[in-house]
Amino acid sequence: MTDTAASHDSIRALKWQGDHLRLLDQRKLPQRTEWVDCTDSQAVVQAIKDLVVRGAPAIGIAAAWGVVLAAQQGADMDEALLALRAARPTAVNLMWALDRMRARIAAGADAQALAVEAQAIQDEDLAANRHMGQLGAALIAPGSGVMTHCNTGSLACAGFGTALGVIRAGVSAGRIAEVFAGETRPWLQGARLTMWELVNDGIPAQLVADSAAAHLMKSGKVQWVIVGADRIAANGDTANKIGTYQLAIAARHHGVKFMVVAPSSTVDMATADGEAIEIELREPSELLGYGGTRTVVEGARAWNPVFDVTPANLIDAIVTERGVIEQPDALRMQALFGA
Incomplete structure (x- = not known):
């Protein structure tokens, strides 16, 4: 490679x-x-x-x-x-x-x-990140289309990126032909940050609305969804930016592969499964407006979880710098990371 x-x-x-x-x-x-x-x-x-x-x-x-x-x-x-x-x-x-x-x-x-x-x-x-980029890119067939969610690039780590690192490596190796980035409401990390990184580093990409993801998968333009993680439990359940879970469900329905890319420091073997992961709730105001301007009628309320948990049985591969776990479960996680 x-x-x-x-x-x-x-x-x-x-x-x-x-x-x-x-x-x-x-x-x-x-x-x-x-x-x-x-x-x-x-x-x-x-x-x-x-x-x-x-x-x-x-x-x-x-x-x-x-x-x-x-x-x-x-x-x-x-x-x-x-x-x-x-x-x-x-x-x-x-x-x-x-x-x-x-x-x-x-x-x-x-x-x-x-x-x-x-x-x-x-x-x-x-x-x-550079090692994970090579490991993850090796799973992708040449000429594939990929979709990513939130921002998992140089802005989210020391450099190169986790999921976006796999995309960088895949583009460089000629394995990835098309990149689609979901906008990622309510903070628009995909629209504001991922697209900024991709344009700055000369990687052709298209932005899609979060609500267009399933339709995009149905079109056949995407063979992999590639995301990062904020916490991976001992059984492979993965907490990531809100909206990840629904992408995994849509990917499974459409026969699209789903990859999680994260360093081993994101793996928490002390947390048995996703039910034990604390999900951060942020201020409703983040959902009721943007950039200091309210976009929702006064008096409306909002529920604003920032993460969700994707069950391990919806994940095709977890990529870390220690190696790749395909079809993750508790036994495969333990084999790589110990008890």
């Missing part, structure tokens, strides 16, 4: 500056490219809560740098870790990264050593 390390890969959304963390403000894209400088751990907490930074791996990386900032400034480390941990509840990468930083603190690491650990977390994520 073609080396994809440098192909279609120009975007980095997290930059450590020695005494602060610089984040590409994903709320402003694609209209404006603006950066937010986080000078203490509380600023990182707020950036995670406010979706300045989003995507499970990117949240974990940002939190690791938040720990470094707390150490540099002599903050109470237990308080900083608790605040970072509570920033968003569903993405297990956040907890994984903070547990890794906490272990270094317990071993006596100072701010400099913690910075080395945070950089390692970031570097390892990029390497994992």
Whole structure:
């Protein structure tokens, strides 16, 4: 397969500056490219809560740098870790990264050593994404059409991407001929962010309304749906951006394959199945308007879950840097990740 390390890969959304963390403000894209400088751990907490930074791996990386900032400034480390941990509840990468930083603190690491650990977390994520890209692309027949949901690219991690990394690798290897991105209401991550990445990196793609997905699959233009994950349970059930579950149902009905791509840090073997995954509910206002403008009649109410859970029996392959699990279940998950 073609080396994809440098192909279609120009975007980095997290930059450590020695005494602060610089984040590409994903709320402003694609209209404006603006950066937010986080000078203490509380600023990182707020950036995670406010979706300045989003995507499970990117949240974990940002939190690791938040720990470094707390150490540099002599903050109470237990308080900083608790605040970072509570920033968003569903993405297990956040907890994984903070547990890794906490272990270094317990071993006596100072701010400099913690910075080395945070950089390692970031570097390892990029390497994992490139490897997953090759593993996932190898499953796709040449000339295929694919659909993706939300944003799982360089903006969501250290670079290259998880599901979008597979698409980048597949396009570079000539396996993917067409890319379709769902808009992803209510924050429009597919429309605003994924399309921005694809255009910036020269990957031809078309945007489709979320409600057009089943019709698109029926047309025969799509052979794979490729998505990321915020948490994968021990049996393979997968929490991801709201709307993923209905895509998996439509894909199964139309004979379209369904692939989940995520680093091993997203796998939570301590969570038995999807029923045990906490689903984050956000403010109804996010659904009742957009960009500060209300689009729904006053007095209307809204239910705004940000994630849903796709059962393992609707997933054809889970791709991690450790390997590929086809037709995932508890036994196959245990074989790769242990108890």
